[in-house]
Amino acid sequence: MSLSVTVVPTKPFKDQKPGTSGLRKKVPEFQQQHYTENFIQAVLDGGLSDRKNGAVLVVGGDGRFLCMEAANVIIKLAAANGVSRLIVGQNAFFSTPAVSALIRKGFEGRQIDGGIILTASHNPGGPRGDFGIKFNCDNGGPAPDGVTNRIYEITTKISEYRIVNDLQCDFTQIGRYEFNVEGRNFVVDVVDPVEDYVKLMQQIFDFDKIRQLLSGKLTGSRFKVLLDSMHGATGPYVSTILCDHLGAASEDMLRTVPKPDFGNGHPDPNLTYAKALVDRSKQGDHDFGAAFDGDGDRNMILGRNGFFVTPSDSLAVIADNIEAIPYFRNRRVSGFARSMPTAGAVDLVAKAKGMEIFETPTGWKYFGNLMDAGRMCLCGEESFGTGSDHIREKDGVWAMLAWLQILAERQTSVQNLVQMHWKKYGRNVFTRYDYENVDGSGANLLMNFMEAQMPAFIGRELSANNVKYTVASADNFQYKDPIDGSVATKQGLRFLFTDGSRFVFRLSGTGSAGATIRLYVDSYIPPGDSGRLFMDSQDLLKPLILVALDLSKMEQFTGRKAPTVIT
Ligand code: VG1
Ligand code: CO
Numbered sequence: 132m133s134l135s136v137t138v139v140p141t142k143p144f145k146d147q148k149p150g151t152s153g154l155r156k157k158v159p160e161f162q163q164q165h166y167t168e169n170f171i172q173a174v175l176d177g178g179l180s181d182r183k184n185g186a187v188l189v190v191g192g193d194g195r196f197l198c199m200e201a202a203n204v205i206i207k208l209a210a211a212n213g214v215s216r217l218i219v220g221q222n223a224f225f226s227t228p229a230v231s232a233l234i235r236k237g238f239e240g241r242q243i244d245g246g247i248i249l250t251a252s253h254n255p256g257g258p259r260g261d262f263g264i265k266f267n268c269d270n271g272g273p274a275p276d277g278v279t280n281r282i283y284e285i286t287t288k289i290s291e292y293r294i295v296n297d298l299q300c301d302f303t304q305i306g307r308y309e310f311n312v313e314g315r316n317f318v319v320d321v322v323d324p325v326e327d328y329v330k331l332m333q334q335i336f337d338f339d340k341i342r343q344l345l346s347g348k349l350t351g352s353r354f355k356v357l358l359d360s361m362h363g364a365t366g367p368y369v370s371t372i373l374c375d376h377l378g379a380a381s382e383d384m385l386r387t388v389p390k391p392d393f394g395n396g397h398p399d400p401n402l403t404y405a406k407a408l409v410d411r412s413k414q415g416d417h418d419f420g421a422a423f424d425g426d427g428d429r430n431m432i433l434g435r436n437g438f439f440v441t442p443s444d445s446l447a448v449i450a451d452n453i454e455a456i457p458y459f460r461n462r463r464v465s466g467f468a469r470s471m472p473t474a475g476a477v478d479l480v481a482k483a484k485g486m487e488i489f490e491t492p493t494g495w496k497y498f499g500n501l502m503d504a505g506r507m508c509l510c511g512e513e514s515f516g517t518g519s520d521h522i523r524e525k526d527g528v529w530a531m532l533a534w535l536q537i538l539a540e541r542q543t544s545v546q547n548l549v550q551m552h553w554k555k556y557g558r559n560v561f562t563r564y565d566y567e568n569v570d571g572s573g574a575n576l577l578m579n580f581m582e583a584q585m586p587a588f589i590g591r592e593l594s595a596n597n598v599k600y601t602v603a604s605a606d607n608f609q610y611k612d613p614i615d616g617s618v619a620t621k622q623g624l625r626f627l628f629t630d631g632s633r634f635v636f637r638l639s640g641t642g643s644a645g646a647t648i649r650l651y652v653d654s655y656i657p658p659g660d661s662g663r664l665f666m667d668s669q670d671l672l673k674p675l676i677l678v679a680l681d682l683s684k685m686e687q688f689t690g691r692k693a694p695t696v697i698t
Contacts, residue, residue, distance in 0.1 A: 134295050134297050158260060176282075185214075221305050253399035356373065357420045359422040362396060370387050402439060419534070424515070441668075444549055451483075493640075508520045553658065557658045570690075609622065630655075632675055
């Protein structure tokens with residue numbers, strides 16, 4: 132039977148501009164008539180352009196509420212738009228890193244033109260929670276600004292979309308499904324979402340050695356690992372890798388069943404939302420802990436007794452020990468990169484190793500070009516993102532395995548590894564204050580007020596708690612991509628001080644309601660300053676935080692006395 136295409140008239144929605152990482156809105160907004168269809172049509176046209184006809188795409192998401200419905204819409208629109216084949220994870224499920232890996236690997240010898248990822252990442256899910264749609268390009272990475280702008284342009288002018296209403300594909304069962312759409316062949320391959328990703332990890336890491344670390348064969352005592360998947364996408368990957376392959380205890384793998392509402396949780400692996408893991412870790416029974424976000428690209432690393440590794444330090448420690456990872460032993464190690472608000476610990480490692488270091492705007496999409504050009508192989512963000520050029524997304528499970536591999540090689544504790552790092556390079560103390568869901572106009576006023584003041588502050592002395600800081604420079608961060616020359620402006624207000632400390636203000640681009648102001652603060656303690664090297668980060672940064680809050684008039688503009696999340 133041949134299925135026919137229906138052309139449906141529609142009108143633009145004004146709010147379909149992708150943010151830091153795709154389009155994110157509350158579920159009811161995506162449920163409006165034509166809303167999801169409009170955006171998918173724009174993604175197919177803007178994301179694929181002249182490659183749309185005959186294109187091969189990967190589709191899947193983190194299992195949150197609406198993933199199945201959205202996958203259905205994608206299948207029906209793709210069929211009507213001349214796409215030749217979709218590779219869909221069983222139950223429309225894939226972690227974000229697994230999608231990136233599959234796009235890069237190809238499918239049965241065919242090249243893949245991109246992917247559509249259904250996730251709002253670390254944002255809560257459920258019928259009143261968040262949903263999101265993101266387009267990734269044929270390199271496996273999030274679409275760069277040029278592409279998302281093109282998609283957005285189309286959403287502002289769209290007048291119709293194409294759909295095959297009668298096409299029903301049961302993507303709960305693995306297999307190949309073929310359809311005839313007005314004489315053309317359209318194929319949906321429903322695949323196991325876990326298998327290929329696990330194989331990739333086996334190629335990157337030495338599983339035998341990690342297994343020996345965990346069992347105690349390596350050091351004489353067992354090494355206990357506690358992981359929290361927060362009911363997000365990593366669950367099935369973690370169970371397979373840690374329990375089936377590495378011999379970890381399944382009772383130490385928490386919340387591994389993906390749930391549409393993340394069990395009513397907030398799947399963001401930080402000290403606030405992954406508190407359950409932190410508390411368990413503090414009981415002292417485990418040598419290592421890690422948590423992951425909704426779509427599996429973020430990670431938080433803990434040592435014994437809840438010892439917290441900041442993402443900035445995690446990146447630097449991995450960089451310093453990069454040759455412990457077999458993948459990097461077999462290839463040329465190119466440069467490192469971090470997002471601008473991430474503390475500069477990795478810069479010091481790059482310098483010591485004589486490697487290039489790049490400072491990019493917030494968002495993984497800015498790393499892709501550097502990796503594709505072979506200039507950079509390891510990067511991270513302070514927002515619990517760490518990854519390498521094995522794919523083009525940050526990768527939570529990869530980061531956890533990188534740590535285990537390094538610990539197997541170095542045979543020491545997490546805390547000792549980090550503290551030895553500080554003794555060698557000094558410590559980049561970092562904290563982030565998030566003011567979530569504040570009134571949008573107040574947030575904009577705060578940013579405008581500060582930007583206007585910036586020039587006047589340069590050279591001025593600011594103080595709090597009897598500590599003085601002199602402003603060396605202040606600007607709104609701008610980045611010119613060294614590969615394609617594209618420029619990203621207004622990426623965060625930076626105040627840099629003469630002693631190397633700094634703070635940064637940014638508005639979040641991933642929220643779905645109101646505005647979120649992020650304040651990033653960091654300071655450098657040299658290795659010789661043994662009095663302060665191991666002090667509590669909040670104590671160390673207190674004066675600088677007070678300066679930042681005072682300067683920005685945070686309370687006046689937002690009415691908030693305290694942040695919602697402190698990292
Ligand atoms: C946040 C983080 C950023 C990260 C982005 C996507 O963006 O700060 O570092 O790349 O989320 O992460 P923003 O604009 O809200 O600060 V994920 O795991 O949500 O895809
Ligand atoms: Co994420």
